[in-house]
Amino acid sequence: MSLQKHLLNAPATLVSESLQGLCAVNPQLAYDPENQVVYKRAIDPSKVAVICGGGSGHEPSHAGFVGEGILSAAVCGSVFASPNASQVRRGIDLVENDAGTLIVVKNYTGDVLNFGLAKEQYAAEHGKKPNQVKFLVVGDDVAVGKTQGDIVGRRGLAGVVLVYKIAGALAAQGGSLDEVYKIAQYVSSRIGTIGVGLEHCHVPGTATGETHLSADEIEIGLGIHNESGNKRIKPVPPLKDLIPQLLDLIMSTTDKERSFLPFKNDSKDEVVLLVNNLGGLSELELGGIAHAANEELKNRKVVVSRIISGTFMTSLNMPGFSISLVLLPREEDADAPKASKVLSLLDAKAETPGWKWTSSTKPNASFTLDKDLKPTTATKSTEVGSLSAADPKAFIEAIKRVCQAVVKEEPEITRMDTIAGDGDCGLTLKAGSEGVSEEISAGNIKGIDLVNDIVDIAKVAEKKMGGTSGALYSIFFSALAQGLQANAGSSTTVTDDIWKLALSDALAKLYTYTRARPPSRTLIDPLAAFITNLGQGFPSAVKDASDAAEYTKNVKAKAGRSAYVDSSLLTKEQVPDPGAWGVRTILQALFG
Numbered sequence: 001m002s003l004q005k006h007l008l009n010a011p012a013t014l015v016s017e018s019l020q021g022l023c024a025v026n027p028q029l030a031y032d033p034e035n036q037v038v039y040k041r042a043i044d045p046s047k048v049a050v051i052c053g054g055g056s057g058h059e060p061s062h063a064g065f066v067g068e069g070i071l072s073a074a075v076c077g078s079v080f081a082s083p084n085a086s087q088v089r090r091g092i093d094l095v096e097n098d099a100g101t102l103i104v105v106k107n108y109t110g111d112v113l114n115f116g117l118a119k120e121q122y123a124a125e126h127g128k129k130p131n132q133v134k135f136l137v138v139g140d141d142v143a144v145g146k147t148q149g150d151i152v153g154r155r156g157l158a159g160v161v162l163v164y165k166i167a168g169a170l171a172a173q174g175g176s177l178d179e180v181y182k183i184a185q186y187v188s189s190r191i192g193t194i195g196v197g198l199e200h201c202h203v204p205g206t207a208t209g210e211t212h213l214s215a216d217e218i219e220i221g222l223g224i225h226n227e228s229g230n231k232r233i234k235p236v237p238p239l240k241d242l243i244p245q246l247l248d249l250i251m252s253t254t255d256k257e258r259s260f261l262p263f264k265n266d267s268k269d270e271v272v273l274l275v276n277n278l279g280g281l282s283e284l285e286l287g288g289i290a291h292a293a294n295e296e297l298k299n300r301k302v303v304v305s306r307i308i309s310g311t312f313m314t315s316l317n318m319p320g321f322s323i324s325l326v327l328l329p330r331e332e333d334a335d336a337p338k339a340s341k342v343l344s345l346l347d348a349k350a351e352t353p354g355w356k357w358t359s360s361t362k363p364n365a366s367f368t369l370d371k372d373l374k375p376t377t378a379t380k381s382t383e384v385g386s387l388s389a390a391d392p393k394a395f396i397e398a399i400k401r402v403c404q405a406v407v408k409e410e411p412e413i414t415r416m417d418t419i420a421g422d423g424d425c426g427l428t429l430k431a432g433s434e435g436v437s438e439e440i441s442a443g444n445i446k447g448i449d450l451v452n453d454i455v456d457i458a459k460v461a462e463k464k465m466g467g468t469s470g471a472l473y474s475i476f477f478s479a480l481a482q483g484l485q486a487n488a489g490s491s492t493t494v495t496d497d498i499w500k501l502a503l504s505d506a507l508a509k510l511y512t513y514t515r516a517r518p519p520s521r522t523l524i525d526p527l528a529a530f531i532t533n534l535g536q537g538f539p540s541a542v543k544d545a546s547d548a549a550e551y552t553k554n555v556k557a558k559a560g561r562s563a564y565v566d567s568s569l570l571t572k573e574q575v576p577d578p579g580a581w582g583v584r585t586i587l588q589a590l591f592g
Contacts, residue, residue, distance in 0.1 A: 004202040011205025015056045015078060022063055026353050029066055035090040036083065038063040039073035048171040048180045049073070049095035052104045052164060053088065054111045055080040057203070058224060061161055061313040064354025070168035071352075072101075075115075079203050079316070080225045082110030088118035092133060100132050100177030104163055104184060106156020107139035108225075134181045138163050140191040140324060142249045143221025143230050145257030154260070155223055158276040158313040159191035159324040162346070165355065169348035183337050183345070190327045192250035192261050193274075196242070197222045197229065197320035201279065220246070224278070224315040239292040243323075247296055250325050261327045267301035270339060272308065272346065274324035279314035281321050286310070289321055294363055305343060307363050310356035387484055387494050392447030396440060398590050403433040403440075405589035406582065413585075417578040425578035428465045429585075432473065435464035450494055454481040469579060472514065472523065479509035500534045507531045518548065521555040523579035530587055542587045549584035552577040 008014045019038055023029045030041045043049065052062050053075030062074035075091040077083035088103075095101060103119055105111040116135060123130040139154030149155075167184035175183075197219045200212045203226070212228070213219055218236050221229035233242075249255075251263045263269050275290045277283075290309040297304050305328065313322075328343070329336035347360035389395035406429050414426030436457055439445045445453045458477035461470050483502030484494060491498065507528060511517070516524040530545035553576045 004208050006204045008204060014204055015076060019063055026067060035087040036076040037073055037091045037094055038066050039094045043095050043097055045097040046099055047174060048099045048177050049097050049101040050168045050171050051091050051095060053083055054106055055082055057316045058313050060354025065164055065352050067352030069172050069348060069350030070164055070355060082114050085114045085117040088115050089121055092118060092122050102167060102180050103135045105137055106160050107137050107153050108156060112137055134177060136184050138188045140193040142192045142194050142258050142260055147257060157193040157224060158322045159193040161312045162274060162326055163188050166345045169345040186337060190261060191324055193322050193324040194246045194249050195222050195322035196220055197318055199319050200226050201316040201318035239288060243292045243296045246323055270303040270305055270328040272306045272326040273304055275309040276313055276322045277311040278318040278320040280317045280319035293323055305362050306346060308358045387450045387488050389447040389450055390493055395447035401589040402586050403437045405585050406430060406433040409585045413578045413581055416575050416581060419573050419575045420578055428469050429582045432461050432465040435460035451481045451484055475513055476506050476510050479506035503531045519555045521552045521577045523583045525552055526580050526583040538591055542591050545587050546584050549576055549580040552580045
């Protein structure tokens with residue numbers, strides 16, 4: 001189900017308060033509250049003004065692009081609703097100048113009618129300069145076929161922001177109204193966009209809705225006003241399978257319904273790639289999408305001249321993204337601007353909160369290391385004689401049991417950590433266990449050279465687990481390897497006494513890197529209980545460790561992930577510390 005909780009004073013005042021906040025962030029802006037127009041305080045009368053607008057809920061579009069280098073003003077309606085013609089008319093007046101004004105709107109009926117009406121009203125009232133205001137409608141959606149969209153045309157999606165940027169940059173450089181309009185019109189005709197959603201968004205102040213999509217389903221071709229898409233896919237495909245489908249919709253020259261752009265697919269097509277967050281997608285995922293799209297375009301031998309990735313036009317909090325391609329002109333194209341000119345306008349500096357930093361160069365062809373850099377190579381300890389387990393086969397079987405037990409317990413540890421921490425403890429431990437299993441399968445851990453075996457386990461913890469847990473486990477196992485060497489003497493077999501001494505040394509060394517001491521509601525609690533009670537024998541020490549892990553349910557967190565969680569919630573839920581539970585799982589499996 002889509003996120004249906006919002007932070008606001010009241011739905012009715014949200015748009016106005018948001019625009020006032022934007023003006024506070026960007027002091028070069030002014031705000032007309034009656035008409036919800038955001039505009040530049042300093043209008044240069046010798047330069048063309050570019051204005052846009054539409055329903056709110058698409059932030060940072062539209063008002064977030066008002067500023068030096070892009071827009072002169074934005075006229076904002078209520079959420080997903082066009083402003084009326086009077087508001088737009090006020091916007092035109094606020095940017096009055098001698099060079100003229102270009103209005104750019106997305107192809108939605110309300111926007112076209114109301115902005116168009118305002119433009120015609122202005123022309124009627126200024127009979128001596130009827131062409132002082134020009135009007136451009138941008139439609140870049142490729143989801144709706146030509147037959148279905150025959151009358152209404154293509155919807156306007158995120159690609160329109162590239163028209164804002166290019167037209168605004170040329171206006172800032174002193175281009176005439178005809179020049180600004182012409183390049184905006186050309187770029188508009190060369191954009192294709194397709195959107196993908198994991199779920200629909202929720203409009204503040206509306207009733208709680210039902211989920212539109214099942215947990216393993218995505219929707220392709222959805223609009224930015226909660227319009228459903230034209231296709232659903234189940235289960236959710238990996239990006240390597242999804243991205244080619246999306247690019248096919250934009251780049252097809254054989255689909256009579258969707259061959260909107262004149263791609264030639266001859267390895268000379270040159271594009272600008274825009275990856276846009278529809279509001280609820282993480283930056284982590286967005287980076288993966290940008291990579292997948294870039295790689296697929298390279299596979300198709302398309303020249304990617306720029307990649308622009310970020311949040312440019314949202315649908316409130318929709319978890320999804322859109323991909324846009326601008327097909328750049330070729331040298332031989334008649335009546336077209338130079339590709340270098342389009343790119344230079346895209347690269348031109350813009351002082352607006354909504355325009356994210358973008359590179360002014362092509363993406364790198366590869367991401368390989370510098371040829372002079374050498375990768376770190378693993379080395380084996382040769383400073384001491386080989387220390388073998390008393391029973392190497394039993395040692396390996398015990399390690400395998402541990403790995404299997406942790407993998408089995410992962411869902412429960414993850415559940416605990418969603419309440420008591422950040423939700424990744426179970427997956428972290430699982431990753432470490434799977435890494436150790438791989439080392440055993442590869443023959444790198446055999447039980448006949450325990451120092452290097454444990455060093456290998458420490459490296460697995462560092463590389464596969466990561467984060468705080470990975471560091472703690474890696475430090476502990478590295479210290480354990482040192483302890484075995486320090487306490488082995490002339491022995492070639494690790495006895496129980498050597499294990500006990502080495503474990504005590506490892507705990508002492510671990511304490512130099514963490515301030516956690518039992519009871520602290522961390523993995524230290526069962527680990528310390530186990531090691532400090534080894535004098536009673538391993539079985540008894542494991543029981544003490546298990547009891548300590550269980551007792552963390554009642555311990556007020558002093559360190560670790562739970563220290564930041566409401567203690568009353570943890571007491572109410574009676575959830576033990578996930579890290580402590582992981583140690584309990586390991587020790588119980590290790591000793592059978």
